[in-house]
Amino acid sequence: MADQTGSVSHAIAGLARQYRALATRLLREAGLHPGQELVMMHLWDHGPRRQTCLCAELGADSATMTRTVQRLEKAGFVRRAPDPCDGRATLVEPTTASHALRLSVERSCAELEEAATAGMKAAERADCLRVLGRLEANLATRGGKPDRD
Amino acid sequence: MADQTGSVSHAIAGLARQYRALATRLLREAGLHPGQELVMMHLWDHGPRRQTCLCAELGADSATMTRTVQRLEKAGFVRRAPDPCDGRATLVEPTTASHALRLSVERSCAELEEAATAGMKAAERADCLRVLGRLEANLATRGGKPDRD
DNA sequence: GCGGTTCGCCTGTCCGGACAGGGAGGTCGA
DNA sequence: TCGACCTCCCTGTCCGGACAGGCGAACCGC
Numbered sequence A, B: 001m002a003d004q005t006g007s008v009s010h011a012i013a014g015l016a017r018q019y020r021a022l023a024t025r026l027l028r029e030a031g032l033h034p035g036q037e038l039v040m041m042h043l044w045d046h047g048p049r050r051q052t053c054l055c056a057e058l059g060a061d062s063a064t065m066t067r068t069v070q071r072l073e074k075a076g077f078v079r080r081a082p083d084p085c086d087g088r089a090t091l092v093e094p095t096t097a098s099h100a101l102r103l104s105v106e107r108s109c110a111e112l113e114e115a116a117t118a119g120m121k122a123a124e125r126a127d128c129l130r131v132l133g134r135l136e137a138n139l140a141t142r143g144g145k146p147d148r149d
Numbered sequence C: 001g002c003g004g005t006t007c008g009c010c011t012g013t014c015c016g017g018a019c020a021g022g023g024a025g026g027t028c029g030a
Numbered sequence D: 001t002c003g004a005c006c007t008c009c010c011t012g013t014c015c016g017g018a019c020a021g022g023c024g025a026a027c028c029g030c
Helices: A007-030 A038-047 A051-057 A062-074 A095-118 A122-143 B007-029 B036-046 B051-058 B062-074 B099-118 B124-141
Strands: A076-084 A086-094 B078-083 B085-092
Touching: A007 A038, A007 A051, A007 A095, A007 B007, A007 B099, A007 B124, A038 A051, A038 A062, A038 A076, A038 A086, A038 A095, A051 A086, A062 A076, A086 A095, A095 B007, A095 B124, A122 B007, A122 B099, A122 B124, B007 B036, B007 B099, B036 B051, B036 B062, B036 B078, B036 B085, B036 B099, B051 B062, B051 B085, B062 B078
Parallel strands: none
Antiparallel strands: A076 A086, B078 B085
């Protein structure tokens, strides 16, 4: 309980580490690394996407997305094709082989969710979502537009 | 919008990214990288520590701590000396030069805290701490002991 | 004293995340 | 048409985080 200044920041940092650690462990069984599952889930749900869309919709850095997609491609989970409508863009789509992953990825995600919200009632989970969303929005407001200051 | 399954997990991942992004930006002004400030603050507050203590008290991986301390040492912010009581251990202590950093690091941390909790009343901040702590504890319970009898 | 175990730290490797910079493809206006 | 500008993507570099493996020092039982 060495919580002194910066309690909330401290708590966020700690939570982030615990989350990442467990996510790493659970997703390993599915053959993915944390972050990749978000991409795959998004593609499975919404179909082929440009990298730009993925970045915007998942809130990721474009450089990170490039390499994540490259690794997923090398692993055989996604396919990349040039966008016929825009020579600059790359369309990313899940391979048919990737569908075999879906169940285990979803199970890992469910387990992760379970672990995080263990012993919580519905109202508490809603509370979590509200708090997390609020914090993220606050940080995004401050960090998302460095044009000020 | 794309929140369906794993809402809480998703929210945690998003929050973690926003947090890291802003922390990176704010701490850059102080000359540190996210994670290093936790070490420095801890050392300033509690004095010389073994790496093992730092790992335990900050919840960090020992390999990460090794490299973080090495970088802080190279940057001139900490000094390392062998523990006279235990030849295996390394004592890490803040250098006198590092104290010049303290104010700006604390300011950055305060700004980060401010950004996260902007517009919140005391009760809401307490709410945040409770929720974050609960989530972290849940994840730690599940992930901290992957194989315990 | 000696050997086995534990502890503390280091290194290598892989990943995501962030930033900077660059290059090829579109867009739009002069 | 042509050139300035923007968009989309890639690469390089640095960091923290996680895991596996290794090495030496300390500890413990004998």
